[in-house]
Amino acid sequence: MNFQNRQPLGPRRDLAAGACAFAIAGIAINAVRPDDSVSTVPLLLDLAVSLWATIWVAVFAMLSIGSVIPGVRRMFAPDPELVEPDPPVGSSGFRSGKRDWCFAILLALICVAEWGTHGGERNGFLASSRPEAGMEDWTAADGYATVLDGHPAQGDGLFLLNLVGLFTAERPSLSGEFDRRAGHVWLASLLQRPLGSYWAFALVNLAGWYASAIGVWWLGRHRWPQTWTGELAAVMVATGQGFIFMSTAPQAHPAAFGAFVTGLVLFDRLSLWSLVQTRRERWEAIIGPAWMTGIAGLLYFGHIPLLLMTWIFGGPRMRVQSLVAVSAGAFAIVTAWQVVGENLLGLRFSGGNNDLAGGAIRIWLRIMSEGGWSLRWQFHAGSIRGLLVGAFYYPWWILAVIGIYASPRRSRTWALAILAGTLLPAIAFSPQFRLPRAAYFAFPAVYLLAGASVSMISQMIATRITARDDRWRTAAGLVACAVVIAGLATLTNLDLAGDQTFNVWFHEAQENSW
Amino acid sequence: MIPRHIGRMSAGIAALILVVAIVDTPWETAVARGFFVVSIGFGLIAGSGLIGARTQFATAFVILTLAVAQRLPGQAVSNPPSPNWTRTISDTSELAEHRFSLTETAWKAALSKSATTSLLVCAEAVLDQPDAMTVTIATNNGTVTRVVGAEDAHGAHPRPDRGGFYRMPIQRDLFDRAGEATVTVSTSKTLTPPLRLCGTHSIRPGVDPNASRFFSGTEWITPPGPTSHTRWLIELRLADQRGRTILAWY
Incomplete structure (x- = not known):
């Protein structure tokens, strides 16, 4: 199906959302009575960026999802996939060559090195909760910690042990804070007997970490062919703040990040977005993504950003029946666990972390009922800019913005859909808790866009500094890439030198400071 | 095929x-x-x-x-030592004690950079009496005794249902060239409800497993908590000139 001839030229959704965001943020800043949030230039800019980012994400998502309606779709310029189909998967994927194997091994070594050097008491999640990090004033000297098999570990591990015991047949079914994340605990329980709880959780994290790096590499190869974007982004994942922060912590996030990237790979591999499919292909393209999205929901709340991304990117190009089918399938899997857990195992799926999403919605409703001033104040009190910078520090955002312009339009549109789909839940959740680790689901988009930018810049540098043959240019380009990547990796590894700043920001966002 | x-x-x-x-x-x-x-x-x-x-x-x-x-038979799912237990101190003859080793490099380096030192004692329930507990700290440079109560509450959590810190500023001179410090906590009188002192796990390598103990009025009990690797939640805090904690020590 080709919509090229049916759609008139029109504005792009991303640019239209940007213009809307400027207008609404401007009104919110100028039309609402002044308060402390606009009292200084840094605070004003913080508020402006927070408002703009939130409105852009919301409007872009609405325009994209709204494009399932033909009338709305026709208002905007046709997306490139509708004009020119995606390249076939085999044309840009892995080639099983020697170089690819070497790079895969290099990625594994980097992941293991980062995982090993940030484990135990050096784990960022744990270290940033100690009094010396300056974030908490209620924790003891060891921070929010527990001891798993003699190893210091982040404190939530204590609350996972009953579920581990259920899976290893050592304990009866007891409801806990993390009933919804039981898929993650099941994965760890497979390793519990031979390795013990600490190493079981730690190795599941490592598996999620490596799967994310490999997945992002594949996506880079597929969507930015003939560039180093995939390789660069994969190294950014291997040295990424979110994975380093989690390292050996008994937490579901690395597994969920891995599931998220695997989902994105699967969507492309099964040509979910393609409009030209046989009946059998279409069913495969629905069942596979629905299953993967459901799995992401059994590990953590990964099904929410995956589904949002699917609707945002798929809205303008997929049949609405397909979108509904993927969503229904995913929720069916997540709900099936709740039904089984509640009725057969006596789990409650309530209390503690189970109820936080509902709490966030109630807070938004209360804030909105209090009027414009209260709503604007929320963007100051819960700085969205601080949330986003906590997840990815400025260099990554700057490179990603350059990458937007350095990327072909089909890749850019896809990356922006991931950005909107992943940041929307993190922003929605922010009145309850500001969690950069929720915003970190955006890492495939941020790192791939940043990788595209570094790739482009290094090519420019290589072309300028050497007029010799291609081999010299390639070498010069590689050196330029290596320098940038090493600089970025130095930032994420600052905690090894005793500086916990980035871990603290990743733990609880950057607040209003720049 | x-x-x-x-x-x-x-x-x-x-x-x-x-x-x-x-x-x-x-x-x-x-x-x-x-x-x-x-x-x-x-x-x-x-x-x-x-x-x-x-x-x-x-x-x-x-x-x-x-x-x-x-x-397969392998490692069992074992419960870690409790990070949050309490012991009721209901009589003036009962005593909680924690000994700090002050010979380690990390302590010495932080002490040399510190501007202020303080002692934190965690107790569950709000101590509404101004003289709820008596805290004594002794080094080879001398002994300091202070009555600690409601007005010394520090940090976010002193609540009826949750442990919270009570803070006692200490002169830095008390630690000069000191190799050890001993802190004792007792009730200053019979309280209603009785004082519940917090305990937690002891993780840091090199800490004496018997650093914390409890005197029941007739005998010393070691360790005081429900399992091994436990300690009283009594800590020394060193802060820089901006008031930022640079070391939390036990």
Whole structure:
């Protein structure tokens, strides 16, 4: 199906959302009575960026999802996939060559090195909760910690042990804070007997970490062919703040990040977005993504950003029946666990972390009922800019913005859909808790866009500094890439030198400071 | 032919995984394992088929190995030492004691950079009496005794249902060239309700496992908590000139 001839030229959704965001943020800043949030230039800019980012994400998502309606779709310029189909998967994927194997091994070594050097008491999640990090004033000297098999570990591990015991047949079914994340605990329980709880959780994290790096590499190869974007982004994942922060912590996030990237790979591999499919292909393209999205929901709340991304990117190009089918399938899997857990195992799926999403919605409703001033104040009190910078520090955002312009339009549109789909839940959740680790689901988009930018810049540098043959240019380009990547990796590894700043920001966002 | 053959074997292994996971286990475990074997395990096997038949077979084999390993005798799921326990101190003859080693490099380096030093004692329930507990700290430079109560509450959590810190500023001179400090906590009088002193786990390597102990009025009990590797939640805090904690020590 080709919509090229049916759609008139029109504005792009991303640019239209940007213009809307400027207008609404401007009104919110100028039309609402002044308060402390606009009292200084840094605070004003913080508020402006927070408002703009939130409105852009919301409007872009609405325009994209709204494009399932033909009338709305026709208002905007046709997306490139509708004009020119995606390249076939085999044309840009892995080639099983020697170089690819070497790079895969290099990625594994980097992941293991980062995982090993940030484990135990050096784990960022744990270290940033100690009094010396300056974030908490209620924790003891060891921070929010527990001891798993003699190893210091982040404190939530204590609350996972009953579920581990259920899976290893050592304990009866007891409801806990993390009933919804039981898929993650099941994965760890497979390793519990031979390795013990600490190493079981730690190795599941490592598996999620490596799967994310490999997945992002594949996506880079597929969507930015003939560039180093995939390789660069994969190294950014291997040295990424979110994975380093989690390292050996008994937490579901690395597994969920891995599931998220695997989902994105699967969507492309099964040509979910393609409009030209046989009946059998279409069913495969629905069942596979629905299953993967459901799995992401059994590990953590990964099904929410995956589904949002699917609707945002798929809205303008997929049949609405397909979108509904993927969503229904995913929720069916997540709900099936709740039904089984509640009725057969006596789990409650309530209390503690189970109820936080509902709490966030109630807070938004209360804030909105209090009027414009209260709503604007929320963007100051819960700085969205601080949330986003906590997840990815400025260099990554700057490179990603350059990458937007350095990327072909089909890749850019896809990356922006991931950005909107992943940041929307993190922003929605922010009145309850500001969690950069929720915003970190955006890492495939941020790192791939940043990788595209570094790739482009290094090519420019290589072309300028050497007029010799291609081999010299390639070498010069590689050196330029290596320098940038090493600089970025130095930032994420600052905690090894005793500086916990980035871990603290990743733990609880950057607040209003720049 | 080979991929189809391998594909059948993968399907057979998948069925075997389910059998291994649920047979001869308590029914709750069988239900929980069965759900995730089918949803995640089978899904992984099916998904890996997109890479190739051999990858699918390898995935199935790895999951089967893990399912078998899950049933083997191995490490039990052991409960860690409690991070949050309390001991009631109801009589003036009872005493909690914690000894700090001050010879380690980390302490000396932080002390040399510190501007202020303080002692934090965690107690559960709000101490509404101004003279709730008596805290004594002794080094070879001298002894300081202070009555600590409601106005010394520090940090976020002193609440009736949750432990919170009570802070006692200490002159830095008390620690000059001191190799050890001993802190004792007692009730200054019979309180209603009685004072509940917090305890937690002891993680830091090198800390004497008997650094904390409890005098019941007749004998010293070591360790005071419900399991080993525990200590009183009594800590020294060193802060820089901006008031930022640069070391929390026990």
